[in-house]
Amino acid sequence: MPPSPDADAKAAKQQFCNEVVRHLNQVAPVTARGMFGGYGLYLEGVMFALIADETVYFKVDEGNRGDFEAWKMPPFTYDGKGKPITLSYYEIPPPIWEDGSELQHWVERAHAAGKRAKQGKRRSRA
Incomplete structure (x- = not known):
């Protein structure tokens, strides 16, 4: 029996992650944890990035907001009960992704x- 479309999608997400x-x-010892259909990326126990779609x-x-705004990169936004919710995570510019020293x-x-x-x-909390 072939895998279900959901299983294929989950495998593709895991492979991308x-x-x-x-x-x-x-550039750094990064780990990932699944969360809300995506992944949180961690360095030294601190979430510094996420993967969605x-x-x-x-x-x-x-x-560091100015770095992302200079590239005109969008923030992560999702639909929360009929209205958009924007988080303080911005898409990384593709040229930065490809340049090891800049990425670091x-x-x-x-x-x-x-x-x-x-x-x-x-x-x-205190």
Whole structure:
């Protein structure tokens, strides 16, 4: 019996995720965890990126937002109960993805944004 279309789609998503992690591991020890039909990408226990619909988005805050805006890259947006929800993750520019030294710099900045967000959550809980 052939695999179902859902199984094929899930396998394709997993393969894409594996390729992204393999590529990012050239510049940093990245891991992935499944979440909400996509994947969260982690470095040193901090989520710094996500994969949704075969697109990679990096964590953005005031420290690196200008980099993404200069490239006119869109933020990650999804439909939340009939209205668009925008998260603080922006699509990575394709030329950056292909340039190892630039990619490392962007990973570091996204990781720093992720750490700042994580620290902010800790403070707000205290």
